[in-house]
Amino acid sequence: MSKDETTTAADAPKKSKKMLMIIVIAAVVLLGGGGAGAFFMLKGDKAEAAPVKGSVVALEEAMTINLADGHYLKLNFSLQQTADAGSESVDTSEARELAIDEYTGKTLAELSTEKGREELKAELTSKIVKAYTEDGKKMxxxxxxxxxxxQ
Structure with missing residues (x-):
């Protein structure tokens, strides 16, 4: 056997051990990084617990709101309080004002479709929930x- 053949045969196990070590390290790094990424992503996505329903407060009188082009909207609604609000009813004055601001000047076309009504209701609901949130508690x-x- 020549000297070249013995060195090549001896180098082969060293190369395969190095390659195996590189593959193992790469797998550990990838799996560890993926696991850590999933942990932090899931940790950040914790859904806030849905508030528990409390009492319902109705506005005493319907509102008449001027729309665009001489039309008007007669509107009345009730507020769904959370259990955090307690047994005392919230003051509905701010909700009335927000509703007037939201609907004043809207066109009859915007309010005549179900999609339009739902979009405006969602916007109004968002504003009311924000206005009635105190110290991080939704009322x-x-x-x-x-x-x-x-009409």
Whole structure:
């Protein structure tokens, strides 16, 4: 056997051990990085617990709101309070003002489709929930239209 053949045969196991070591290290790094990434992504996506429904507070009187082009909207709704609000009813004055601001000047076409009404209701609900959140506690979680008449 020549000297070249013995060195090549002796180098082969060293190369395969190095290659195996590289593959193992790469797998550990990839799996560890993937696991850590999944952990932090899932940890950040913790859903906030849905508030528990409390009492419902109805506005005493319907509102008449001026729309565009001489039309008007007769609107009344109730606020769904959370259990965090306690047994005392929230003051509905701010909700009335937000509703007037939201609907004033809207066109009859915007309010005549179900999609339009739902979009405006979602915007109003968001504003009301934000307005009735105190110290991180939501006092109101939604609203229900009890009257919605356009002319």
């Amino acid at each position: 109101v979680m939604g609203l229900y239209f009890t009257s919605f008449v356009t």
